[in-house]
Amino acid sequence: MAAVNLGSTGSDAAGATRGRKPAPAASAPCAAGAIVPGATPAAQGGAEHVTEPVAYDAILLAGFGGPEGQDDVIPFLRNVTSGRGIPDERLEEVAHHYRHFGGISPINEQNRVLKAALEVELASRGVDLPVLWGNRNWDPYLNDALGEAKAAGYTKLIAIATSAYSSYSSCRQYREDFADALEDTQLGDVIEIDKVRQFFDHPGFVTPFTEGVRDGIAGLLAADPDLARGDIEVLFATHSIPSTDAAKSGPAERGFGEGGAYAAQHRAVAEVVMRDAGATDVPWQLVYQSRSGPPSMPWLEPDINDAIAELPALGRKAVVIVPLGFVSDHMEVLWDLDNEALETAGEHSLAAVRVPTPGTHPAYVAGLVDLVLERVNGTPVAERPAVTELGPWYDVCRPGCCENVRLGFRPALAGIAP
Numbered sequence: 143m144a145a146v147n148l149g150s151t152g153s154d155a156a157g158a159t160r161g162r163k164p165a166p167a168a169s170a171p172c173a174a175g176a177i178v179p180g181a182t183p184a185a186q187g188g189a190e191h192v193t194e195p196v197a198y199d200a201i202l203l204a205g206f207g208g209p210e211g212q213d214d215v216i217p218f219l220r221n222v223t224s225g226r227g228i229p230d231e232r233l234e235e236v237a238h239h240y241r242h243f244g245g246i247s248p249i250n251e252q253n254r255v256l257k258a259a260l261e262v263e264l265a266s267r268g269v270d271l272p273v274l275w276g277n278r279n280w281d282p283y284l285n286d287a288l289g290e291a292k293a294a295g296y297t298k299l300i301a302i303a304t305s306a307y308s309s310y311s312s313c314r315q316y317r318e319d320f321a322d323a324l325e326d327t328q329l330g331d332v333i334e335i336d337k338v339r340q341f342f343d344h345p346g347f348v349t350p351f352t353e354g355v356r357d358g359i360a361g362l363l364a365a366d367p368d369l370a371r372g373d374i375e376v377l378f379a380t381h382s383i384p385s386t387d388a389a390k391s392g393p394a395e396r397g398f399g400e401g402g403a404y405a406a407q408h409r410a411v412a413e414v415v416m417r418d419a420g421a422t423d424v425p426w427q428l429v430y431q432s433r434s435g436p437p438s439m440p441w442l443e444p445d446i447n448d449a450i451a452e453l454p455a456l457g458r459k460a461v462v463i464v465p466l467g468f469v470s471d472h473m474e475v476l477w478d479l480d481n482e483a484l485e486t487a488g489e490h491s492l493a494a495v496r497v498p499t500p501g502t503h504p505a506y507v508a509g510l511v512d513l514v515l516e517r518v519n520g521t522p523v524a525e526r527p528a529v530t531e532l533g534p535w536y537d538v539c540r541p542g543c544c545e546n547v548r549l550g551f552r553p554a555l556a557g558i559a560p
């Protein structure tokens with residue numbers, strides 16, 4: 143199967159190893175890696191990776207969106223939760239997090255800064271691709287970005303969603319919203335949108351965390367000469383999701399164990415981070431945060447605060463909190479980690495540090511441009527960097543990938559139906 147990376151282990155720019163991806167057990171017959179130019183990926187007979195060059199007109203930076211004033215907070219939360227059955231008490235609770243910061247989520251500003259950093263990086267590498275920015279849940283919306291594309295005459299966009307892992311919320315929902323936006327703007331016959339692969343194991347995304355863990359451990363040790371490495375626990379934190387979403391988060395034909403592809407991707411990246419930070423002697427766990435939904439519905443556990451409360455009984459004296467699931471210091475990080483989790487650590491007399499998110503780390507910005515260029519150039523799969531054996535992830539989402547069994551799902555781009 144030409145599209146699957148069976149290449150030997152090699153070194154990439156960040157010094158990490160490129161793994162082998164096992165061939166899917168029972169996927170549909172796979173076309174050759176190359177696809178027919180001009181046709182949409184869905185018409186490609188099931189290719190997992192697109193290894194023909196594509197002449198894109200622009201990059202679509204697709205964000206989550208966030209409120210930028212007190213009056214935006216409730217309308218924003220209604221956008222995010224429309225049709226979800228999120229209890230009103232939960233909305234009130236979340237509104238309070240935003241109110242505390244003047245009703246302003248930092249996420250839009252972070253995406254403005256990321257867009258500018260991408261433009262600088264593209265220019266410095268001589269890549270002539272404009273960056274359009276649109277959000278799923280707040281102004282500027284995806285529809286606005288498509289309006290800009292139309293005005294400029296762009297017809298072929300390559301999307302970067304600000305979300306690294308596979309799950310309904312972090313992958314398919316973006317792809318559904320692309321399809322919705324094309325329908326809303328009636329540009330579906332004019333504009334095509336492809337999407338770069340999930341980049342959880344791209345070295346550009348992983349390197350900032352590796353540096354952060356190394357620095358975090360060193361900082362704790364420097365601050366307390368009596369602290370031993372085994373006294374520290376590294377907690378890799380990511381957004382909890384409903385267990386049913388997690389189970390559906392990978393391609394239907396591959397098994398990933400407890401928590402589906404979503405948890406497996408986080409565990410695999412955490413292991414690489416610990417190894418590359420030179421910290422295989424430091425204990426670590428994957429933990430979850432920011433759950434919502436009714437208490438009767440199972441979500442991925444343990445919650446970070448519960449995990450922290452258990453640490454003294456394990457003999458730990460300090461904790462390094464790594465926001466492994468997040469690309470920037472948005473509300474989930476500022477509130478749920480810097481406010482709540484650090485407070486929980488204090489209540490249990492643990493020294494604690496929170497590692498930075500990728501933000502606009504040069505490796506991350508360059509990595510996002512690399513992800514675009516591998517699609518522009520149709521880079522062979524064996525040459526695409528991936529630090530875990532799970533990747534490089536699919537360019538075209540697999541059938542049944544990232545479904546939402548609670549809500550049903552809508553038509554989506556950049557994948558194979560359903």
Ligand SMILES: CC1=C(CCC(=O)O)c2cc3nc(cc4[nH]c(cc5[nH]c(cc1n2)c(C)c5CCC(=O)O)c(CCC(=O)O)c4C)C(CCC(=O)O)=C3C
Pocket residue numbers: 206207208209219222223226228232233236247248249304305306309311312381382383384432433434435467472473474
């Ligand atoms: C996997 C995942 C990511 C990471 C991937 C990605 O980045 O997309 C993420 C990111 C984010 N989530 C965010 C905000 C919210 N998420 C909510 C609700 C939910 N998130 C979920 C999952 C995820 N969420 C889920 C399963 C729900 C329950 C509703 C449902 O079943 O679909 C709610 C509703 C209230 C609540 O319940 O908390 C809000 C306000 C913000 C913006 C922060 C800011 O403003 O700075 C960001 C970046």
Ligand SMILES: [Fe+2]
Pocket residue numbers: 311381
């Ligand atoms: Fe969320």
